[in-house]
Amino acid sequence: MNFKVPVGISNRHVHLTQEVYNQLFDEEWEKVKDLKQTGEFASNLFVTIEGPNGSIPHVRVLGPVRKYVQVEVSAMDAHTLGVNPPVRKSGDLAGAETVTLVTDKGRVEVKEACILAECHIHMSMEDLETYGVSNEQVVRVHVKGKREGILFAHIKASENGVLEFHVDRDEANAMLLSNGEELEVEV
Amino acid sequence: MNFKVPVGISNRHVHLTQEVYNQLFDEEWEKVKDLKQTGEFASNLFVTIEGPNGSIPHVRVLGPVRKYVQVEVSAMDAHTLGVNPPVRKSGDLAGAETVTLVTDKGRVEVKEACILAECHIHMSMEDLETYGVSNEQVVRVHVKGKREGILFAHIKASENGVLEFHVDRDEANAMLLSNGEELEVEV
Numbered sequence: 001m002n003f004k005v006p007v008g009i010s011n012r013h014v015h016l017t018q019e020v021y022n023q024l025f026d027e028e029w030e031k032v033k034d035l036k037q038t039g040e041f042a043s044n045l046f047v048t049i050e051g052p053n054g055s056i057p058h059v060r061v062l063g064p065v066r067k068y069v070q071v072e073v074s075a076m077d078a079h080t081l082g083v084n085p086p087v088r089k090s091g092d093l094a095g096a097e098t099v100t101l102v103t104d105k106g107r108v109e110v111k112e113a114c115i116l117a118e119c120h121i122h123m124s125m126e127d128l129e130t131y132g133v134s135n136e137q138v139v140r141v142h143v144k145g146k147r148e149g150i151l152f153a154h155i156k157a158s159e160n161g162v163l164e165f166h167v168d169r170d171e172a173n174a175m176l177l178s179n180g181e182e183l184e185v186e187v
Numbered sequence: 188m189n190f191k192v193p194v195g196i197s198n199r200h201v202h203l204t205q206e207v208y209n210q211l212f213d214e215e216w217e218k219v220k221d222l223k224q225t226g227e228f229a230s231n232l233f234v235t236i237e238g239p240n241g242s243i244p245h246v247r248v249l250g251p252v253r254k255y256v257q258v259e260v261s262a263m264d265a266h267t268l269g270v271n272p273p274v275r276k277s278g279d280l281a282g283a284e285t286v287t288l289v290t291d292k293g294r295v296e297v298k299e300a301c302i303l304a305e306c307h308i309h310m311s312m313e314d315l316e317t318y319g320v321s322n323e324q325v326v327r328v329h330v331k332g333k334r335e336g337i338l339f340a341h342i343k344a345s346e347n348g349v350l351e352f353h354v355d356r357d358e359a360n361a362m363l364l365s366n367g368e369e370l371e372v373e374v
Contacts, residue, residue, distance in 0.1 A: 075363060076263070086333070087333035087363070150337040152335035170357060171361040173262035
């Protein structure tokens with residue numbers, strides 16, 4: 001059964017461990033905005049990402065802290081930095097790229113941290129039954145309009161998951177997607 | 188019958204009329220590189236594109252001159268410039284965006300000139316028969332790999348057309364395409 005998913009566009013961002021957080025910041029972060037996925041939030045903190053060929057300032061830190069540092073960039077960003085990150089799911093970081101995170105307080109080289117995010121559809125366990133799909137299943141998301149195309153996305157189900165199709169900035173630009181726009185999933 | 192097409196990535200560029208060429212340059216252009224499509228070439232000349240919100244320097248002029256000025260940018264570029272160009276085929280410019288082209292010699296506002304290019308497959312008239320497709324037909328180009336997806340592209344046949352799938356920088360980034368890479372067309 002086909003179903004609709006709203007688009008959520010992820011700009012470049014970083015997730016920190018408590019340890020790296022402490023190396024980069026003295027202040028407590030503040031929550032600027034709750035993200036759609038339960039518990040996740042945009043903080044008021046920013047870092048500069050440095051790579052061998054260049055740097056990108058003003059990259060937002062998302063919360064809460066995680067068990068791993070993860071730096072999610074676009075293919076364009078990777079070119080700017082001079083790194084070659086693999087396309088990965090969150091937390092699958094073996095062989096990911098090394099970059100350096102910089103703030104006024106400090107600089108931390110983070111190894112196996114930088115990836116291009118694989119596009120995916122968040123949903124709850126109940127949604128799996130409702131839509132007749134299984135966790136990690138790959139489905140086709142059909143983008144209509146003048147830039148018609150199909151993105152292959154995997155299902156990412158969790159207890160508190162909220163239905164949302166996560167793409168990065170390159171995918172959003174290529175397909176001219178807007179936040180909240182509803183796309184059809186072909187199962 | 189499915190067939191293979193090599194990818195050609197178009198970075199941002201401009202095509203000029205003889206009149207606008209003369210307003211922007213005193214010198215004769217030189218051919219830096221022949222493009223794959225017969226007669227088309229990358230010149231040694233560059234312009235700055237200006238929009239209401241920003242500008243993009245060092246944008247290459249392609250030759251030969253055409254009967255219309257056409258400024259082809261990515262969605263990211265459009266955001267930088269502060270314009271909202273439509274997705275169009277070459278030469279279909281009614282309602283296209285206005286930008287200003289600037290060189291040391293002069294500045295020219297070009298109306299109905301700026302577009303996002305519709306991805307397309309160049310081929311010869313003979314190729315139409317070989318592959319069993321018709322001019323302007325929309326086909327599916329299947330990108331395999333970690334960023335799997337399908338781009339819908341129209342066929343653009345011409346006497347001297349050379350088989351090539353033209354995408355812009357956003358599409359290449361989103362699908363992690365390389366110049367010359369062969370993709371499968373599903374007819």
